[in-house]
Amino acid sequence: MRAVPRSSEFRNGGVSFWFRQTGLPDRRPALPGSADYDVCVVGAGYTGLWTAYYLKKAQPDLRVAVLEREFAGFGASGRNGGWLSGHLAGSRERYAASHGKGGVIALQRAMMAAVDEVIEVAAAEGIDADIVKGGMRVVATNPAQRARLQEEVRLLQEWGFWPEDMYLLEHDHEPRLRVDGTVVAAHSPHAARVQPARLVLGLARTVADLGVDIFEDTPVTEIRPREGEELPAAVTEHGTVRAEYVIRATEAFTASLGGPRQRWSPMGNSMIATEPLSADTWRHIGWEGREVLRDAAHAHIYAQRTADDRIAIGGRGAPHRPGSGQDGTGATQPQAIAELWRALARLFPAASDAPVAHAWSGALAVPRDGCPTVGLDSATGLGWAGGYVDSGVTTSNLAGRTLRDLVLGRQSELTRLPWVGRRPRGWEPEPLRWIGTQVTQGLYRTADRREAHHVSQTSALASLAEKLSGR
DSSP: OOOOOEEEEEEEOSSOHHHHHHOOOOOOOOOOSOEEEEEEEEOOSHHHHHHHHHHHHHOTTOOEEEEOSSOTTTTGGGTSOOEEEOOOOSOHHHHHHHHHHHHHHHHHHHHHHHHHHHHHHHHHTTOOOOOBOOOEEEEEOSHHHHHHHHHHHHHHTTTTOOTTTSEEOOTTOSSOBOOTTOSEEEEESSEEEOOHHHHHHHHHHHHHHTTOEEEOSOOEEEEEOOBTTBOOEEEETTEEEEEEEEEEOOGGGGGGSSSOTTSEEEEEEEEEEEOOOOHHHHHHHBOTTOOEEEESSTTOOEEEEOTTSOEEEEEEEEOOOGGGOOOTTOOOOHHHHHHHHHHHHHHOGGGTTSOEEEEEEEEEEEETTSOOEEEEETTTTEEEEEOOTTOHHHHHHHHHHHHHHHHTTOOOTTTTSTTBTOOOOOOOOTTHHHHHHHHHHHHHHHHHHHHHHTOSSOOHHHHHHHHHHTO
């Protein structure tokens, strides 16, 4: 295949295309020295900022600090695909084992409601994040994907989706979105497009205006639990912050802290964004509704039409490095760029000549069983949230509100949800973790190729990958 067309202003890394649009923010001052607070949040991504936001809105006199080693939104919060969706990550059966089917349905409905919660808060706080609630389109492009998508719709309607929450589309559905090779498509209204950097920067400004102290350029090296009369603490090179509660909101960067390093594994996701497409190209593709888009492949892609009429498309193009190392610049491997461009050209032939303007990558946190978790241990004073897999933009908001209730000692519908207090088993040590991830992702990709060209049902290789992953 010919080389990937690249813009004369092509950039690889630089955190993300989203921050290229907004410009990198001026960094807030670092922690000036040791201090005491009521609540200390480690990590200024969506989870940390939402937690601080809801705590201060509920109790304005609460002293809250947020510690960030780079700047607010530097991690996955400023690099993701801009999907605000009601998709629930993880195994419904695992959640049901502890809380019953009703608990899982309540969690699913809470995820759907969180989509609207983010939109409403952004509007109320004057955060312009290019949000359009056009829903989610899922496309199947071969017989095996079609069977899986039809089964997915059927199963979701057993787990908290009403018929209007996820349904198969008729061929003449409007607004039109032409994805080449589509054999069947489904739609859910519980999703919105968002510009991730604008959302996280606006949220950080809002939180700071509420009186939360955000300290950037402040790496946390250790989180200490309560011991006797000693308060929980976050240790940094600039000093130690002691608080009644310390909340870990570090997602894929958790391995850099002391404690249970193997609980979550960082997984690399990569993205590309084209130059703005012409009006003629958009007339061919459609996409007037600005839905977010994914396919029904095992190694699926996700995409959006941006506010300035580009296609931004992503997928799991860069598995984690041995030892959980990460490239903070967001640089993307050439192979991942080529794979994403091939996916774009396959799904949107009319856009195959559009130059790629930017490529970037980031890491998300994957629990061993794929199920996100949130919790607070009152004995140690330590709280946590994360392991969102690919649903973090929405799940982080639900986590922030849940942590608010847990910190304030409230018994609520949120604190009774089945993901609260869940502690998944740890990952295998390196290099077994890295080898297993490589093998599993390779099997999924090979299964997708076989289904596209050779088999009409789900490949046995995908079933093998499911068994190896233990999900």
